[in-house]
Amino acid sequence: MLIKLSFVGGNENIYNSFADYLQGYIYPASFSVSPVEQIKRLRKSIENRIGDKENIKLFAGGIRDIEFSVQALQLINGGKFKQIRTGTTLKAIDELRKISIIKSNEAELYKSAYVFYRRVEHFLQLMNDTQTHEMPADGEMLERLSSFMKYKSSAAFKRELEKYRKKVRAIYNLIIDKDTSEIATSKNLLEKINFENKISAEKNYNYLKTGTGLLEQKQFDAKIINLFLEIEPYLIKYLRQSSAPDKVLDNFVRIVKSTSFHSIWYSEFSNLKFFNMFLNICEFSQKAVDLLTNDKSNAELLISRNVFTTNIENLFEKISFNKLLFIISIQLSLDLIKQDEFSRLLSNYISYKLDKICTELNFNYKFFIAGLGSFAIGEMNFSSDVDLIVVADKIEGNPNIQNDFQKFLSAAKKELISLDVDFRLRPEGKSSPLVWDIKAYEDYLNTRARIWEFQTLNKLRIVSGDKTLFDNFKNIIYKKIKTLDPAKVKIELKEMFEKIRKKNYGTFESYFDLKKSKGGLINIEFILQSIILLNPEIYFKTMGSGTSAKIKSIAKSKKGFEDLKSLNKTFAFLKSAELINQNIFNVKGSIIKEEKFSKELLSRKMKFKSIIEFDRALRNYIDTNNSFLQKYL
Structure with a gap:
């Protein structure tokens, strides 16, 4: 009519x-x-x-x-x-x-x-x-x-x-x-598009096109509709090639609904390179989409293209932790940064903020704060915690020292609001004081510390405080490592590994935990520690080093370890899969579900032609890990 x-x-x-x-x-x-x-x-x-x-x-x-x-x-x-x-x-x-x-x-x-x-x-x-x-x-x-x-x-x-x-x-x-x-x-x-739910997809599509909602009333004006018509062929082309067209449309709609000034978004999409990046984010970074829809100020970072900056560290002073996550999750999904750079940026940002807090609190005694775990060695993922210890030269004469670091911890939790920051790995655990002086810590290491604690202390890096005091602390650890009983080390490592493994049976019939299942990252951790803890020189040299650096140091240190070089490829594959999986689905942990949708997206993002090809590669890396574990542990 x-x-x-x-x-x-x-x-x-x-x-x-x-x-x-x-x-x-x-x-x-x-x-x-x-x-x-x-x-x-x-x-x-x-x-x-x-x-x-x-x-x-x-x-x-x-x-x-x-x-x-x-x-x-x-x-x-x-x-x-x-x-x-x-x-x-x-x-x-x-x-x-x-x-x-x-x-x-x-x-x-x-x-x-x-x-x-x-x-x-x-x-x-x-x-x-x-x-x-x-x-x-x-x-x-x-x-x-x-x-x-x-x-x-x-x-x-x-x-x-x-x-x-x-x-x-x-x-x-x-x-x-x-x-x-x-x-x-x-x-x-x-x-022609392979939607799982065609009815829902059609509703989403109609909303993007005209703003049609539940009442079937068009909300977009002619300008927005015409802007959409210009990008429509490119959207259709992307959806046809996508492994998850439903997910792309769902996230596209979520973003449009969560922001104002729809015409600005659609105008920006006339830049087809930017539009393709946007659709890629909708498909491969649920983390970024959720961060954007939960915090509308992130939209400006995307529209302004500031999320694509190559000088991310220059923004540390100005941006919150969640904004950093938004930037690097997008850059990871677009292959602008790799897994190791992602983890390094996370660790560096946290170190920068923690050191700044210490500087502002201006403690007038000798101390150091050190990081442990993935934070310390630059191997963080989206669900990593920040584990710290604080060691003072002397507690005596500083009656407020425990309160001082309670203030530090409160400030750190406030600054890094979505992170779990804690001193849980201090001697004697949560029931003990936050701050230990170096002599008390030395006594603890020499008399009561377990093997797993020395395993943890190998991942030790200073965050803030007195560098000389930190070096003295490292030397104390080194001296103790020299006295460890090799047989006891082997027994405790095997017990710890079996305890972890039994909690994470993950198989290809249900799921596989990239970190904790046998053949996963846990294998590499125990393979390396079984060598490092029995070789004090290697232990000292690799303190605070990442896994790749540890592998290289071990392979160069003695004859008989050269075959470990191949572990670097295994480690890189498993860490990339872990991080990409978390980014795609915004999940915590390292579990890969045995369902076609999840596997297909992960396989495609990791540049595999098919799920079968991805599974074959994963099995090969698992087999390599398990063979090394048998040899060294």
């Missing part, structure tokens, strides 16, 4: 604005539901209703067949070709012929038939003085109509009418059948 919209009277400027607003609705670039199918159903309903009546407008091959088929072609192609946007049927036929959507002979037949039918219609209405379209079956009225149409007899007129009806119907069927079998499926773009 709106195709035939035209100005009658009133303010023409208002009419023009209104007509422009409607163009995106009348002539979209694509359809979630084929208009041809709707026209076909409507035409069938009309034919069933009129039965055998000779209605010049409604019978098969009549006026409606011409108008409906022409309008179908206009609706389908009007989003691309503005010249066919007209309410005049004869003009529309000419324009469709010019762009070769209908053939010249079809256009001529349609035009002559349309003029013929309209002349008949006008005669009938004039003679009956009413809006009628029914043809006289015989008699005087038929003779007068035939004479008016310049035919010698009513028989000649009826032959001409029947000829037009057959030819019009043939072209109509050709257009409608072609549109429903070819054009409709190519234009009904969502049908």
Whole structure:
């Protein structure tokens, strides 16, 4: 109906604005539901209703067949070709012929038939003085109509009418059948996309296109709709190639709904490189999407392109921890940074903030704060904790020292609000004071410390405080390592490994924990520690070093360890899989679920051609890990 919209009277400027607003609705670039199918159903309903009546407008091959088929072609192609946007049927036929959507002979037949039918219609209405379209079956009225149409007899007129009806119907069927079998499926773009939930996907798509919500009311203005039409082909192309088109649309909608000024977003998407990056984020970084929708200020970082900065460390002073996570989760999903750089940036940011807190608190005694675990060695992931210890030169004479570091801990937790920052790995655990002086710590290490604590202390790095005091502490650890009983070390390491393994059986039938399952990262940890704890020089040299550096140091240190070099590839693969999996699904931990959707996304992001290829690589790395474990532990 709106195709035939035209100005009658009133303010023409208002009419023009209104007509422009409607163009995106009348002539979209694509359809979630084929208009041809709707026209076909409507035409069938009309034919069933009129039965055998000779209605010049409604019978098969009549006026409606011409108008409906022409309008179908206009609706389908009007989003691309503005010249066919007209309410005049004869003009529309000419324009469709010019762009070769209908053939010249079809256009001529349609035009002559349309003029013929309209002349008949006008005669009938004039003679009956009413809006009628029914043809006289015989008699005087038929003779007068035939004479008016310049035919010698009513028989000649009826032959001409029947000829037009057959030819019009043939072209109509050709257009409608072609549109429903070819054009409709190519234009009904969502049908070619492998959605898990097509109904939900269609709702999401319609929202992105027009702002249509639960009440089926369009909320976007013409500007936004037209901006969407410009990017629509690229969205469709991405969705067709995506392993998770439902996820892409879900996240696209979440982001658009969570932010204001939709026209700004859609305008920015006209930069197709940026738009492709945005869709990639929707598919491969649930972490970034959740951070954006939970904190609208992150939208500015994305729209301004500041998330793509190559000088992230220059932003440490200005940005919160969650904003850093937002930036590096996006850069990880876009392959702008790798796993090791991601982890390094996290550790460096935390170290910077903790050191700044210490400086501001201005403690007037000798101490150091050191990090442990993945934080200390620069191997953090999205779910890593920040484990610290604090050691003072002397506690005696500093009555407020315990309160001072309670203040430090409170400030650290406030600054790094989404992180678990604690001193839980201090001697004697949570029941003991936060701060130990170096002599008391030395006594503890020499008399009560377990093997696992020395294993932990190998991942020790100063964060803030007195460097000389820290070096003295390292020397105390080194001296103690020299005295460890090799047999006891081996026994305790095996016991710890088995205890961890039994809690994490993970198999390919249910899940695999990249960190804790046998063959995972835990293997590498215990393989290296079984060597390091029995070689004091290597232990001291590798304190605070990352896993890759430890592997290299061990491989170079003595003959017989050269084969460990291959562990670096295994470590890099497992750490990358762990981090990418967390980023894609915004999950904690290191579990890979044995379900097609999860595996397919992870495999694709890690550049594998298939899940089978990914599983084969994972099994090979697991086997390598297990063989080294048997050899060294």
